[in-house]
Each structure stands twice: as C-alpha cells, then as structure tokens.
Amino acid sequence: MTETITARFINKEAWSKYIDSLKFAFYCLTHPLDGFWDLTHEKRGTIAAANTILIATLIVRIMKLRYTSFIFITVYWEELNIFLYLASILFPLALWVIGNWALTTLFDGKGRLKQVYMASCYALLPYPVIQLPIMLLSNVVTVDEREFYSVISALSLVYCGLLIIAAMGQIHEFSGGKNILFTIASLFAMLVMVFILMLFFSMVTEGVSYIVSLVREMLFRM
Amino acid sequence: MKRAGLILAGAVASLSLLALCSDTAQAAMHEHGYTYRYDYWEDVQDSPDVFSVTESYTSADLMLELKMKNPQGLYAHENHLYICDTGNNRIIELIRDDAKHFSVSRIIDSFTGGSGVNTLSAPTDIAISEDGNVFIADQGNARILKLDENLECIMEYGKPEDSALDEGVVFQPYKIAVDTAERVYCVARGINKGLCKYEADGSFSGFVGALPATYNLWDYLWKKVASQEQLSKMTSFVPTEYDNLYMDYEGFIYAVTGNVKEEDLKSGQVTAVRKLNLIGNDILVRNGDYDNYGDLYMGDGGGHQGPSLFSDVTVFDNDTYVCLDRNRGRAFGYDDQGRLMFAFGGNGNEDGCFNWAIGIDHIGNDLYILDQQTATLTSFSLTEFGQLVFRAIEEFDNGNYNASGETWEEVMKLNGNYDLAYIGIGRSLLRQKKYREAMDYFEIKYDDENYSKAFKQYRKEWVEGHIVWIVVFLLALFLIPMAIGRFYKIRHDIETADIFIVNR
Numbered sequence: 001m002t003e004t005i006t007a008r009f010i011n012k013e014a015w016s017k018y019i020d021s022l023k024f025a026f027y028c029l030t031h032p033l034d035g036f037w038d039l040t041h042e043k044r045g046t047i048a049a050a051n052t053i054l055i056a057t058l059i060v061r062i063m064k065l066r067y068t069s070f071i072f073i074t075v076y077w078e079e080l081n082i083f084l085y086l087a088s089i090l091f092p093l094a095l096w097v098i099g100n101w102a103l104t105t106l107f108d109g110k111g112r113l114k115q116v117y118m119a120s121c122y123a124l125l126p127y128p129v130i131q132l133p134i135m136l137l138s139n140v141v142t143v144d145e146r147e148f149y150s151v152i153s154a155l156s157l158v159y160c161g162l163l164i165i166a167a168m169g170q171i172h173e174f175s176g177g178k179n180i181l182f183t184i185a186s187l188f189a190m191l192v193m194v195f196i197l198m199l200f201f202s203m204v205t206e207g208v209s210y211i212v213s214l215v216r217e218m219l220f221r222m
Numbered sequence: 223m224k225r226a227g228l229i230l231a232g233a234v235a236s237l238s239l240l241a242l243c244s245d246t247a248q249a250a251m252h253e254h255g256y257t258y259r260y261d262y263w264e265d266v267q268d269s270p271d272v273f274s275v276t277e278s279y280t281s282a283d284l285m286l287e288l289k290m291k292n293p294q295g296l297y298a299h300e301n302h303l304y305i306c307d308t309g310n311n312r313i314i315e316l317i318r319d320d321a322k323h324f325s326v327s328r329i330i331d332s333f334t335g336g337s338g339v340n341t342l343s344a345p346t347d348i349a350i351s352e353d354g355n356v357f358i359a360d361q362g363n364a365r366i367l368k369l370d371e372n373l374e375c376i377m378e379y380g381k382p383e384d385s386a387l388d389e390g391v392v393f394q395p396y397k398i399a400v401d402t403a404e405r406v407y408c409v410a411r412g413i414n415k416g417l418c419k420y421e422a423d424g425s426f427s428g429f430v431g432a433l434p435a436t437y438n439l440w441d442y443l444w445k446k447v448a449s450q451e452q453l454s455k456m457t458s459f460v461p462t463e464y465d466n467l468y469m470d471y472e473g474f475i476y477a478v479t480g481n482v483k484e485e486d487l488k489s490g491q492v493t494a495v496r497k498l499n500l501i502g503n504d505i506l507v508r509n510g511d512y513d514n515y516g517d518l519y520m521g522d523g524g525g526h527q528g529p530s531l532f533s534d535v536t537v538f539d540n541d542t543y544v545c546l547d548r549n550r551g552r553a554f555g556y557d558d559q560g561r562l563m564f565a566f567g568g569n570g571n572e573d574g575c576f577n578w579a580i581g582i583d584h585i586g587n588d589l590y591i592l593d594q595q596t597a598t599l600t601s602f603s604l605t606e607f608g609q610l611v612f613r614a615i616e617e618f619d620n621g622n623y624n625a626s627g628e629t630w631e632e633v634m635k636l637n638g639n640y641d642l643a644y645i646g647i648g649r650s651l652l653r654q655k656k657y658r659e660a661m662d663y664f665e666i667k668y669d670d671e672n673y674s675k676a677f678k679q680y681r682k683e684w685v686e687g688h689i690v691w692i693v694v695f696l697l698a699l700f701l702i703p704m705a706i707g708r709f710y711k712i713r714h715d716i717e718t719a720d721i722f723i724v725n726r
Contacts, residue, residue, distance in 0.1 A: 071670045076263055140681065142674035 021046040025125050036170035040115045050121035060128040069138040099189030104172050111171035119171050123163035130156035257566040262511050262668045264518045267639050272564040272608035275574040279599040290597035295347040296581030304348045311342050336375035349400045359395040366395050382418045382426040399469040414461045430502030435461045436491045470537040480531035487515045510561040516547050516554045526550050534582045540616045551576035607636045623653035641667045
C-alpha cells in the first residue's frame, strides 16, 4: 500500500497529468462551454485538481477574514467558529452536487456523481482567483473607494454561478432551456434536502430524549 | 464588667460587619458598574465613573415648608437653579452658595399685572432670557408668561393661531426655550407639528422642526386597500411629539422625544435627539458606531423594557450633551461627534438612581438631575476621569492637538478600554500629520472614516516618496516581458532563416 502511494508521488506522468488538469481549469474560466465539455468528454479534468481548487477556495475564504481591510470586514473573533464558517461553502456544495446528480440522473443527465463534483469544483475557481487579489487590494483603498471592492467581490460570485450553470449543461449534455430548468430544480432539491435533514435531526433528538426519559423512569421505579 | 465589655465589643463587631455586608450588597445591585458605554460590537464595556454623585437634595434638605410635589421642570441660569414644583403650582428659585449648598432665594407662585388670573397653575417649565426676563410655561392656565425680573407681567402667549389646529384642542405648553432675541420655542402637549415659535412681539410665527410620521410598509399597503370604514378605525400615521428642548450656548435647539418605538429607532426612521438650526433642520453630527438613542440593549431588565425614553437634554459648552432616560433612569453623554461617552444611572432609591427622571441641567460642569416621583434633586460632579475626558475634548476643539493627544493618553491610563481615547489620540496624531501612527489607533477601534482620512494622506506620501521605484517597477513590468519576447523572436527568426536552410 505504502509503496503504491510513494510510487504515485514520484510518478512523473501522474504529476504532469495533475498539473495539466489544474492548468485546464484556467482554460475553463475563459472558455466555459468548450472547456467543461472537454473536462469530462476528453478527460481533461482530475478529481485531484478539483480537490485542490476546493481547498484553495476554503483557504482564501479563511484568509479573507484576517487579511481583508477592516473597512470591509470586521470579525467578532470571540464568536467565530471556523468549521461552521467553512461549512458555509462545503454544505451548499455537497447539497448541490448530490441534489443535481440525483435529479439529472433520472432525466438523461450524462454526468456521473464524480463528474458533477469535479465540474462544480472547477467552477469555483473564480472565487480564489478574484478574491485573493482584491483581498490585498482592500488594504490600499479608503472608504470612498469602497465600491470597487464590493462590485468586484460580487462579480466573483456571479462568475462562479454562471460557470456552474455552464458546467452542468455541458457535462449532462443538456440544451440551454433544459439546463436552466434543472438548475432551478436542483435548487429546490437542495431545499427539500435541508428540510428532510432538519426533520431527521429533530426526530433523532426526540427519539433519544424519549429513550433517555424512559430509562430514567425505569431507574426511578426500580 | 469584663464580660459586659466583651458583649459590647461583639455587638460592635457584628454591627460593623452588617454595615460592610450592606455595602457590598449595594455595589452588587448594578448588573455592571455604575458607568458604562457600548463598544463597536455594541457590547457593554464598564468604565470608571465620569460623573459621581456629590449630594442629593430633598424638600427637607432645601428647607422647604411645603414639600415638593410632582416637580416636572429643571432649569439652570447662571448661578440659579429653578425647580418647577408643578403639583404645588409654584416655581422654586435656588441659589448656589457653593459647590454643595443651595438655598431658596424666592418662590414664584404669582405675579403682578396681566389680564387674567395672576397665579400659576401647574407650571412645567421656566426660561430666563439674556435680558433677565422670565418666561414660564403656565400649563394649567394654557398660556406662556413673559415677566420681567420683578415678576411684572409683560406679555402672555396663547394658543397658536393656525388653521391646521383643531378648535377644541386646549393649549398645553409643556417646555419652553428662549433665544437671545427673545423668540420663544415651545413644546406643547397634543401638538405634533413641531415646536411652536413665537416672535419677540408675541405673535405666533409657525411650527419648526416637525418629526416625520413613521409607518411601516405593511401598514402602508394595508391602508391602500382598506375601505373608508376600516380606515376610520385604524390609527393614522401621526408625527411624534417632542418631549423636551434645550437652547445651547450657540442658539441651536436640542430637542428630544420619548415617544419612540424600538423598530423605528433601529431602522433610523425616528431620531430620539435632534439639533435644530433656525429653520428647523436637524444638524446633529452622527459619527458614532450607532445612532444616538441611548441604550442599545432594549430587553427586559428589572421590570423595564423597550428603548430609552428621553425626557430631557442638556448641552455643555464643549458641545457634549447629556440625554436623560426616564425609562431606566439613566443619563447618556455624547460628544460633539455623536459618540457615546458614558452612560450611568439606573432605577432605584439609592443616590445616583432615579424613579422617574424628568429634568437635567448643568451649572458649569456640574450636572443636576430632577426626579419627579421622589421629588429629589441630585447633583453630580466630574470625577478625575471625567475631567480628563472633558479637557481632552476641549483642547481638541481649541486646536491644541498635541495637548489633546497627551490628555487622551492620560485617559487611557485610567481606562484602557475607552474607545474615545484611541480615536482621540488618532485624531490628534492625524492633525499632527503622523498618519501612520494615527492609522493604527483608528484600526484598533474600527473607525473607518478617520482611518481612511489618515490612510489617504499616508498613501499620497508613500507614492510621492517612492515615485522613482514605482516608475522603475512599472517599466520593468512592461519592458522585461517585451525584451524576452523579442529575444525569442530573434532566436526563432535566426533558426528558421532561409540562409541557414541548406538543402532546399
């Protein structure tokens, strides 16, 4: 086992494949339709690169808290939970990937779960690419120039959103209209999943407290 | 004998222990310290006292034969303090003998001349003009009186003659202020069009500074679709009334209102305190982290809930002002930039707490607060900390930026948690053109406006100082890739040049 891992680490071919697939993400940035088609159909993307982009996104999101000028972001450190903060990206992403796959697989979607995840992560690239420079930029602006920051910051999110929609269309081989329809349907699927999760958790808490009180009652009677 | 002494000693010891216990009990009564302020995060930060109680005066302390009943107005003029003893239809004029002692100099309950009754009925406020004329809001008689120094009636002001006012409404002048030209501004009960303004000749000249009517979107939409019958049952959107006013040394009127709702304050629809100029526009500076409406925490506590309800305001000569909250019996001091300097007080019967705080005024830097329910006057004076804060603000206003910065340093030694000290030092450094240091102070307390001012200058200086390097860097940024490209192109040209291809 360890041999295979070390073998993979020094495997030059695997490395160059990884680097290529990472570079390919930048191609997808500028040529979304063509790029995301090739991502799965030409096998230009790798899960490793997708993971890298996701981790970069998470790191930039945390770095933003500390290194953005206080003019834009003030953090109440006492109440910050870094895991909850990361979940603000990871949780919607997971819901999106599962929800989108679950729906599209029923309606001729060609993308597999792995591919949906990969394409979604590739589509997150604008976030680290745009947020990192403007994070540095935020430290050299005054309140009068605040708008620059907020507009560019909002643009990065819009860009991500557009890329995700384009990516889904390409990997599932959907037409434009069908793609939009399934994007909206996936959002609803996310809502339904949140609802079911909440239901599930409240059921579990109820169940546990029921058993706890039952055992207490028995102990009390004995 | 020996035994008796032992018992006596024991009794003394237990008594002193009891006294000690009650002392700690009193200190523990406040949830926080007596004085506090809110920081950037709207968290309560305890602070050393800015004002501390020097004395409290009941009717007996002032040697009044008739006990004060339901007093509703407090007014200070030079060395005199006037208490409107509303329940006894009189006004008590006190003279300050020294910092701690007052004596009654006269009791105003009637005057000479005038057309109607010449006694007062439920007077609620008094004001003295520069010429020494006395103005009294004689609420029970529905008039404002203008008397001369010897209480000889000069003029009476009646209900404003305005077509917008209902005929049946009885004029109830509640609070008055007089400017240097003897124009009278009056807050009247039941009139919500702003302050009634009377010219020096006694004629009514209009309303100034009306507060806007407040409504929410839902009510507004509902009214659009409601029928006439439904409309008549609904409350109409009416502007809120003022509760009190104060004429500052520059002739601006500070007006407060206690008719406020939590949501209106938080959405900024209503401002609890306003500074009105001559034409009634609000010109109060609001540079604080939050608006000037007293307590930010509005939850239930000690049986009191909701926002601070301001009943009075007083303005010091350094443009700092103190608003009085009758809800929780607290005083809120704001500086000339609208930042909260201090908040102190509470509900209760101990010194420095109030049951129904109704009036506040000052002589010099001493503060006086009147409690309507207990009919007690409490005097406060600046502590060492308070004196430093006031001095720092005054020095800055006078242009002694160096000195102001040093005084703020002193303040910081007494309270390292005092946001205003950091911002004060920053502002003084900014004026001394020490931009880099100023930026640090502003950043600590999240003052983005001032930080940007300092940073803008610092950035300008930096660019000017490093202009050569910036040009070199920019040139390098363009020239080096160009040179590299050129190099590769030439190499490519040479490699593919016709003359080197031998076997064509």
